[in-house]
Amino acid sequence: xxxxxxxxxxxxxxxxxxxxxxxxGTAVGSQGVQAWWLGSPDPVVHQIIWDIRLPRSLGxxxxxxxxxxxxxxxQGLFRNPLADPYLLGSASGASxxxxxxxxxxxxxxxxxxxxPRLGMTGAAFAGAVLAVMLTLFLARGVQQTLRLLxxxxxxxxxxxxxxxxxxxxxxxxxxxxxxxxxxxxAFIGWSACGLMALALGVCLCGSWALSRVLDALTxxxxxxxxxxxxxxxxxxLLVGMLSLATGAxxxxxxxxxxxxxxxxxxxxxxxxxxxxxxxxxxALTGAALLLMADVLxxxxxxxLEMPVGVLTAVLGGAYLLWRMNRLAxxxx
Amino acid sequence: MLKHCLxxxxxxxxxxxxxxxxxxxxxxxxxxxxxxxxxxxxxxVSLLPSLTETVCALGQCAKxxxxxxxxxxxxxxxxxxxxxxxxxxxxxxxxxxxPDLVLLAGSARGIERLQSLGITVLSLEPRTHADxxxxxxxxxxxxxxxxxxxEQVWRTVDAGVQAAVQSLSAQARLQRVYLEVSxxxxxxxxxxxxxxxxxxxxxxNILPAAxxxxxxxxxxxxxxxxxxxxLAGDSSRQSLLQRPGWSQLRAVQQDRVCVFSQDQADVVMxxxxxxxxxxxxxxxxxxxxxxxxx
Numbered sequence: 001x002x003x004x005x006x007x008x009x010x011x012x013x014x015x016x017x018x019x020x021x022x023x024x025g026t027a028v029g030s031q032g033v034q035a036w037w038l039g040s041p042d043p044v045v046h047q048i049i050w051d052i053r054l055p056r057s058l059g060x061x062x063x064x065x066x067x068x069x070x071x072x073x074x075q076g077l078f079r080n081p082l083a084d085p086y087l088l089g090s091a092s093g094a095s096x097x098x099x100x101x102x103x104x105x106x107x108x109x110x111x112x113x114x115x116p117r118l119g120m121t122g123a124a125f126a127g128a129v130l131a132v133m134l135t136l137f138l139a140r141g142v143q144q145t146l147r148l149l150x151x152x153x154x155x156x157x158x159x160x161x162x163x164x165x166x167x168x169x170x171x172x173x174x175x176x177x178x179x180x181x182x183x184x185x186a187f188i189g190w191s192a193c194g195l196m197a198l199a200l201g202v203c204l205c206g207s208w209a210l211s212r213v214l215d216a217l218t219x220x221x222x223x224x225x226x227x228x229x230x231x232x233x234x235x236x237l238l239v240g241m242l243s244l245a246t247g248a249x250x251x252x253x254x255x256x257x258x259x260x261x262x263x264x265x266x267x268x269x270x271x272x273x274x275x276x277x278x279x280x281x282x283a284l285t286g287a288a289l290l291l292m293a294d295v296l297x298x299x300x301x302x303x304l305e306m307p308v309g310v311l312t313a314v315l316g317g318a319y320l321l322w323r324m325n326r327l328a329x330x331x332x
Numbered sequence: 333m334l335k336h337c338l339x340x341x342x343x344x345x346x347x348x349x350x351x352x353x354x355x356x357x358x359x360x361x362x363x364x365x366x367x368x369x370x371x372x373x374x375x376x377v378s379l380l381p382s383l384t385e386t387v388c389a390l391g392q393c394a395k396x397x398x399x400x401x402x403x404x405x406x407x408x409x410x411x412x413x414x415x416x417x418x419x420x421x422x423x424x425x426x427x428x429x430x431p432d433l434v435l436l437a438g439s440a441r442g443i444e445r446l447q448s449l450g451i452t453v454l455s456l457e458p459r460t461h462a463d464x465x466x467x468x469x470x471x472x473x474x475x476x477x478x479x480x481x482x483e484q485v486w487r488t489v490d491a492g493v494q495a496a497v498q499s500l501s502a503q504a505r506l507q508r509v510y511l512e513v514s515x516x517x518x519x520x521x522x523x524x525x526x527x528x529x530x531x532x533x534x535x536x537n538i539l540p541a542a543x544x545x546x547x548x549x550x551x552x553x554x555x556x557x558x559x560x561x562x563l564a565g566d567s568s569r570q571s572l573l574q575r576p577g578w579s580q581l582r583a584v585q586q587d588r589v590c591v592f593s594q595d596q597a598d599v600v601m602x603x604x605x606x607x608x609x610x611x612x613x614x615x616x617x618x619x620x621x622x623x624x625x626x
Contacts, residue, residue, distance in 0.1 A: 029424045044430050051449055052424050168548070179419040179441045186423055187445045303414075305422055 007277035010270070014284035018061050021291040025057030028295050030303040051189070059188030060294035060308070061287045062196040063249045064259055066203065068286020070245035071260030072267075072279050073207050076214035077238045080145050084261035085128075085246040089155030093131025094243075094250035096163040097123035098180065103166050103173045117251070121195055125247030131155050132239050183256035183309030185294050192252040199248035200283070203241045207279050210234055214275035256309045258316025259286050259293075265323060289316075359473050361455045362438045369452060372476025373433035377426050379418055382458055382604035383435040384409055386467055389485050389605035392475050397429045404598065405606070427451065433474060458603035459545045461528050464489070468605075485605060492608020496615045497532045504615075504622035505534040510559035510583075511614075513601050515568040518546050519554075525603045529611045535618065551575045558582055561621045562589045563614065565597030586624075590617035 026049050027033050040046065067085065074083035085091045101123035138151035167177040207214075213234040216224035225231055249256065263286035267278055290308070293315060297308040357369040377398040378384040384403040387396060393408055398415045413429065416422040418440040426434060427449055434446055437457045446453050454474060458467045465486050472482035509530060511520045520526035521539035524546055530537050538557035539547060554562075555577040562583045564572060569591050573579050583589055592600055592613060600610040 030422050031424055031428045044428060047449065048424055048427055052427060182420075184420070186420070187442050189445055189448050191448075303422070303425060305416070305420065307420070 003271075003273040003277065006271055007273050007281060010281055011284055014281065014288055017288045018284065018291060021288060021295065022054070022057045022061060025060070025291060025295050025298075026053045028299045028302075029053055030298065030305060055190045055193050056185050056188050057291060057294070059193050059196060059252065060185045061291045062193060062200055063185070063188075063253055063256065064263075064290025065283040065287035066196060066200055066245040066249045067256065067259040067290065068263035069200070069203055069207065069279060069283040070242050070249075071262075071286065072264040072275075072282035073203075073214075073238055073242045073245070074260070075264050076217065076275050076278070077235065077242070078148060079217060080148060081265070082145075082149060082261070083152075084258075085242070086156065086257055086260070087149060088152040088242075089131040089135050089159060090128040090243055090246045091131075091250060091255055092156040092159040092163065093127035093129070093134075094124035094247045095127070095177075095180065095255060096131075096159045096166070097125070097127025097247070098251060099163045099166045099173065099177050100127075102177070103169065117191060117195065121199075121248055121251040124251040125244055127159070128243035128247045128250070129240065131159055132243055134159075136239075180254040181309075182307035183254040183312075184307045185253050186305065188252060196248050196252060199244055203245045204279070204283060206237065206241045208276055210238055211274065211276040211279055213238070214279075218275075254309065256290065257313045258320070259290050259312055262316045262319050263289060265320070269323070357473065357476075359454065359470050361470075362457055363455070367452060367454050367474075369433065369474055371432075373452075373474050375429065375431045375433070377415055377429055377431040377434045378403065379415065379421055379434065379436035379440055380457070381405070381598070382602040383456060383467070383471070385602065385604040385606060386464075386471055387435070387475070390468070390472055390475060390477060390481065392477075395475065397431060398426065421446075423449070435471075458525070460523070460525050460603070461490075461493075461607075464525060464603050464605075464607060489605055489608050493529060493532065493611045496608060496611035497529075499612070499615050499619070500533050500535075501619055501622055504618040507560040507588075507618060507622060508536045508538055508557070509561050509563065509618070510538045510554050510557065512562070512564040512568050512572075513546055514565070515571045516548055517551065517568070517571075519549050520601075521545060521547055525607065526600065526610075526614075529607070529614065533611075533615065533618070551578065554578070555581065560588060561618060563592070563600075563617055564589070565592050565601065566594045567597070588621040590621070 029048065031048060070085045074085065074088060075081055077083070098120060101120050135148070135151045135155045138154065139148040163177070167174045213224070213229050216227050216229045221231070264278060264282040266285050267281040271277065271281060290312065293311045294308045297306040297311045300306055357372065358366050359369070361367050374395055375397045376387060376395050378387060378396060379400040381400070381403045384396065384399050385405055387393065388406050388409070393406065396409060396412055398413045399409050400417050401414045402417060403409050413425065415425045418437050421436070421440060421442045423442055423445055426446065432452060434451055434453045436443065436453065436455055438455045439457070440455070443453050443455060456467050456470060458464045468482040468486050469479060472479060511526055511530070512518070513520050519539045521541055521543045522531060522537045523541035523544065527537050527541070538554065538559050539549065558581065560583060572589070573584065578584060596613050599606045600613055
């Protein structure tokens with residue numbers, strides 16, 4: 001079968017899974033199972049399903065897609081299977097941006113309308129760009145995998161520490177940031193969904209257009225240059241999209257780990273295709289992963305709720321460990 | 333004629349505005365933002381223990397339909413549905429209770445989310461004696477009670493604090509005190525409600541007002557300040573003696589440390605209507621340490 005058809009089939013399957021997840025997600029919550037298709041005359045049930053569970057499920061799907069896409073861009077761009085919004089420090093940079101923004105706004109942070117929310121996304125984006133640039137600068141380019149990873153870890157730790165320092169300055173900000181570190185989809189409304197959908201549209205189209213650059217990069221930097229790829233500009237654009245995707249997610253739901261790392265790995269272990277396929281499938285896989293994790297987080301300990309970031313860290317960590325063991329076993 | 337024609341709708345509009353203002357009920361939250369209630373609140377969710385206690389002190393416990401996981405007084409609120417905490421309020425459970433008013437701290441998460449779902453939110457965070465009085469008044473208004481009822485509750489609380497202050501012996505007043513609210517460690521400074529109670533007792537606090545109401549402190553500060561008495565909650569019991577240098581503190585060596593039980597600590601550290609009882613616990617401790625009886 002041609003790779004193109006395979007990608008299409010997988011995309012359709014994942015889209016269907018996402019759709020089912022969103023529909024299923026509207027039925028599960030702390031108030032037990034209430035499905036819209038059963039119909040209920042109670043306006044509160046209506047509100048819970050349409051204004052709480054639906055935007056939340058859709059938000060988890062969109063956020064997961066952004067993280068999966070960011071992971072695929074990072075791994076292609078840095079030619080490194082371990083590159084991920086977290087390991088490159090961009091998530092810490094985004095959280096520093098958010099904590100600075102929150103502390104500047106002071107006590108009125110939680111009354112966020114459309115514009116302040118956009119501002120928060122902007123701050124997270126700026127922080128993420130700064131972090132990736134800093135990592136690239138410290139690693140002196142992307143040639144050396146080890147150097148890149150170490151630089152990413154250093155930047156992540158230092159910016160994370162700065163974010164904690166900003167939070168420590170005021171107890172109000174501290175409580176906000178504490179909740180923020182436990183990524184959660186519980187506060188996502190329609191405006192947050194709109195913002196993430198916009199970011200996803202931009203990043204997906206942009207990275208799709210640049211997927212040939214990523215393909216050329218797999219052959220090595222000099223080969224890519226000899227193929228006539230305008231590397232510096234393309235790289236800058238890709239870093240921009242990586243940061244936009246990370247920033248948009250971090251600003252809406254806080255830190256959610258491992259989705260960006262695990263999604264492209266899962267895709268590559270099943271389908272062999274060019275980067276246009278990897279980007280699309282990673283986004284769809286990340287979306288399905290985070291959505292399912294969110295539905296699980298809602299139902300496992302209902303009526304209490306587990307922060308979804310905790311669950312993705314456990315599940316994603318377990319998956320990567322399993323992959324690592326399998327690879328090591330295959331080699332020996 | 334034309335002028336009159338224009339004036340009439342204007343008058344009607346102003347009359348309409350006056351009418352809605354008269355029907356509605358406006359109270360002010362901690363950020364000085366007006367919160368409008370169509371009628372006195374009947375179904376209340378409280379996400380801060382001190383606010384839960386204040387509602388009950390006003391005799392309106394029956395109007396609570398949900399509380400946060402830390403609210404535990406009076407006994408009757410223990411059986412109410414739990415709606416998470418300040419950091420992780422459970423939006424869905426709150427909406428399902430159909431509240432007409434949600435009370436929470438200014439630093440709580442999800443305020444905007446609740447507002448966008450059409451729920452009236454009142455954020456109040458009492459930290460000083462004046463705050464406790466103001467919160468009593470604000471809550472009385474939103475519950476449709478008269479200000480006199482709020483004043484009456486406040487007078488009882490204030491008289492209780494005063495009685496605790498007067499129960500202190502002259503010797504006990506000479507002590508210098510460190511009061512720890514959580515083992516991070518956070519202490520209560522002179523500008524907190526606990527600090528104000530201590531000031532009224534004439535006791536000196538090692539944490540000045542300039543540090544903010546509940547500052548996170550360096551353990552070294554306490555070693556340097558050498559307080560005569562240390563007061564702390566049950567959660568600090570383990571870590572207190574293990575901090576470097578603390579076992580050599582005069583207060584520790586002479587056994588002038590009061591560790592409150594969890595229930596007592598809840599009373600001492602909540603800025604609410606049980607402030608007088610908290611003041612009594614503090615006074616009891618200070619009288620005991622002044623006599624030098626362990």
